[in-house]
Amino acid sequence: MAERAHGRHTLPIAVEDDVVIVRRKVRQLAERMGFDLFSIAALTTAASELTRNTWQHGLGGTATLEEVSADDGRPGLRMTFEDHGPGIGDLEQALESGFSTRRSLGLGLSGSQRLVDHFRIESTPGEGTRVVATKWARYPTGR
Amino acid sequence: MIRPGPVAILRIRRTLLAAIQGELSDHVAERFQQDLLRTIERVDATGVLLDISSLEIVDTYVARVLADTGQMARLMGTRTVLVGMRPEIAATLVTMGYLLEGVETALDVDAGLEVLGTFDEAGGRR
Numbered sequence: 001m002a003e004r005a006h007g008r009h010t011l012p013i014a015v016e017d018d019v020v021i022v023r024r025k026v027r028q029l030a031e032r033m034g035f036d037l038f039s040i041a042a043l044t045t046a047a048s049e050l051t052r053n054t055w056q057h058g059l060g061g062t063a064t065l066e067e068v069s070a071d072d073g074r075p076g077l078r079m080t081f082e083d084h085g086p087g088i089g090d091l092e093q094a095l096e097s098g099f100s101t102r103r104s105l106g107l108g109l110s111g112s113q114r115l116v117d118h119f120r121i122e123s124t125p126g127e128g129t130r131v132v133a134t135k136w137a138r139y140p141t142g143r
Numbered sequence: 144m145i146r147p148g149p150v151a152i153l154r155i156r157r158t159l160l161a162a163i164q165g166e167l168s169d170h171v172a173e174r175f176q177q178d179l180l181r182t183i184e185r186v187d188a189t190g191v192l193l194d195i196s197s198l199e200i201v202d203t204y205v206a207r208v209l210a211d212t213g214q215m216a217r218l219m220g221t222r223t224v225l226v227g228m229r230p231e232i233a234a235t236l237v238t239m240g241y242l243l244e245g246v247e248t249a250l251d252v253d254a255g256l257e258v259l260g261t262f263d264e265a266g267g268r269r
Contacts, residue, residue, distance in 0.1 A: 020168050023200060041200065041231035042238065048202040052169075107203045111239030 006067040013054045013061050013081070022051040022063045026079065029065060033075045035137050042115040043077060043135050049108040050081045050131055058083025058129055073140030076117075084128040091123055150175045154186050158261045160252065162194040172208040179212060183221050190259035191216055194252055196227025203241055213246035224248065226255035 009029075011022050026047040030040045047063070054061045061083030068076045088094045095110050109131075113119040116133040123129040149165040161179055183191065193209060195201065201209070213223035224247045236243060249255040 016169055020166050024166070027199070038231045038234050041229075041235045044200050045202050045235045045239070048200060048204075052202075052204065107239050107241055111203060111241065114238050114240065115235065 006069065008067075009065045011063045011065070013051055013058075013063055013083075016055065018063075019048055019051045019055060023048045026065060026077070029067065030077055033067060033077060033137060034139075035075075035077070035135075039135060039137065043079075046112040046115040046133055046135075047079055049112045050079065050133065053108050053131075054081045054083045054085075054129075057088075058085035061085070061128070068134070070136055074136045074138070075140075076134055076136040078132065078134040081131045081133075082128065083130075087125040087127055087129055088121075088123040089125050091121060095121070150178070152179060152182050154182075154188070156261070157187060157189040158256070158259060159183065159186070159188045159191045160194060161191065162197065164197040166200075167198060167205050169204055172205050176208055176212045176215070180215055180219065183216055183219055188221050190261055191221055191223040192252055192255040192259070193223060193225045194227050194255075195225065195232075196229070196251070198229070198232070201228070201232045201236065203236075203239060206236060206241055206243055210243050210246045222247070222259060224255040224258045227251055 009025060011025060012018060013022065023044045027040060027044045030043045035043065051063055054063070061081065064080040064082070066078040068078050070076060095113065109121070112133060116135045118134040120132045121129065149167065149171065150161060150163050153160045153162070159179070159182060163175070179191065182188070193212070195209070209225060213225065216223045225243070226249045228248065247258060249258050
């Protein structure tokens with residue numbers, strides 16, 4: 001889908017409180033962009049899971065939030081999480097429901113993938129991980 | 144009343160009402176769990192209502208802390224009912240594949256009290 005970028009915000013993920021800060025920013029953007037309540041909850045929750053992953057597994061990194069719009073006029077929010085941590089050896093396994101290397105449910109990655117429309121993960125052991133998650137609003141906005 | 148951050152734990156007879164408000168960070172969630180379990184022991188609570196109607200987000204971490212808290216309370220002999228989950232949060236958790244098993248739920252505080260059967264019709268204590 002062709003898309004156009006409007007605004008971009010990059011936030012650091014360095015301490016636990018950044019999980020709250022990133023998801024707050026996501027909520028604020030999604031509300032302003034006209035996402036419905038269910039989509040806002042999905043975006044905010046995916047942001048929470050992916051930020052926590054970046055903090056816990058990736059040893060910190062950044063979250064970049066971009067307002068994009070599809071060629072049919074629907075607004076979208078693209079969230080990119082990047083770290084230079086140890087990386088993920090087996091991506092397929094990491095995306096399985098219930099897989100967890102730490103004290104968690106293991107639904108962070110697989111669950112986030114289900115909450116958005118487009119999900120891409122790239123990881124190189126020893127170099128880091130990059131997750132891109134995009135969700136489109138159901139309807140075009142006026143702008 | 145105990146106030147561990149954004150969580151107020153109220154005691155009504157032997158029932159505890161824990162209203163979780165605003166933003167629940169990971170460490171606040173864990174501290175809340177410990178505070179609630181200690182309060183159950185201290186006041187000899189027979190039932191707990193976990194009111195999450197003010198929570199705008201429940202990710203899998205917070206969901207697990209809530210479910211674990213209910214199971215821990217059950218081991219202590221106290222029944223816990225999770226009340227007030229917003230529709231969009233229920234939808235999000237199910238979409239993620241998390242069914243919050245192991246903890247009873249009710250629509251709101253009133254329904255939760257009925258589940259607990261805390262007060263009989265005359266309003267007396269059981």
